[in-house]
Amino acid sequence: MSNTCCPTTIPPVVGSNYQTKGTHLTADNVTYYSVGKKNSETALICFYDIFGLQIPTLQGADILSAALGCRVIMPDFFKGNAWPLSNFPPSDQGEFKKWLEPFYYPGIQSIISQFVDMARNDGAKKIGAYGFCWGGKMVVKTGKTFAAIALCHPAFITGEDAAGVEVPLALFPSDNENKADMDLFWSKLESKSFYDKCVRKDYKAEGAHHGFMAARADWDNPENKKKATDAYGVLVTFFKNAL
Numbered sequence: 001m002s003n004t005c006c007p008t009t010i011p012p013v014v015g016s017n018y019q020t021k022g023t024h025l026t027a028d029n030v031t032y033y034s035v036g037k038k039n040s041e042t043a044l045i046c047f048y049d050i051f052g053l054q055i056p057t058l059q060g061a062d063i064l065s066a067a068l069g070c071r072v073i074m075p076d077f078f079k080g081n082a083w084p085l086s087n088f089p090p091s092d093q094g095e096f097k098k099w100l101e102p103f104y105y106p107g108i109q110s111i112i113s114q115f116v117d118m119a120r121n122d123g124a125k126k127i128g129a130y131g132f133c134w135g136g137k138m139v140v141k142t143g144k145t146f147a148a149i150a151l152c153h154p155a156f157i158t159g160e161d162a163a164g165v166e167v168p169l170a171l172f173p174s175d176n177e178n179k180a181d182m183d184l185f186w187s188k189l190e191s192k193s194f195y196d197k198c199v200r201k202d203y204k205a206e207g208a209h210h211g212f213m214a215a216r217a218d219w220d221n222p223e224n225k226k227k228a229t230d231a232y233g234v235l236v237t238f239f240k241n242a243l
Contacts, residue, residue, distance in 0.1 A: 050134050
């Protein structure tokens with residue numbers, strides 16, 4: 001069984017030349033993007049993909065903030081050293097793995113704690129998280145840190161990851177995710193007490209490419225824009241119900 005929910009109407013997804021709504025700030029030597037009221041009682045932490053603070057990912061944060069009336073914080077986990085879009089797929093897998101190694105959980109745990117504490121100190125009572133690609137894998141490792149989590153075209157997910165999921169979860173596979181891995185992971189959530197709040201929508205079946213909601217999005221492309229609009233609408237509905 002795959003729980004599904006109807007998408008909420010969201011602010012328009014814009015193609016090229018999008019102007020972001022938030023602010024880039026720095027705290028304890030970590031740059032972050034923040035959009036929405038600082039003292040909002042609901043906050044989301046965004047775990048971007050390997051390409052870092054890219055315009056489509058920032059636009060996604062703006063969409064969620066506006067639709068949910070919440071604050072969204074996107075820490076720069078890579079501290080200005082994101083993987084370049086121009087080198088994807090990586091020309092040297094060894095180089096890529098060496099670059100990514102320090103950013104695996106728990107290597108980023110201190111940054112997660114820093115921004116969760118920031119949100120709470122600024123007034124957040126409910127905090128969720130969502131992640132793309134690498135970020136999805138990191139989010140699934142956070143246990144009860146957040147009240148609800150979402151995995152958008154997540155990378156490296158296995159059935160074993162489900163054991164550590166302790167809060168409602170949304171799962172949006174794209175065409176690059178292995179269906180058998182996604183099915184196994186999802187099946188292991190069925191016994192969880194919060195399963196009725198979990199949501200899965202397979203954009204793989206719709207041919208959505210890996211990255212269609214984040215850095216590799218092309219929202220000048222009508223089909224990509226349509227799928228992303230739907231996915232962000234479902235994501236909004238999920239967080240409305242789960243937080």
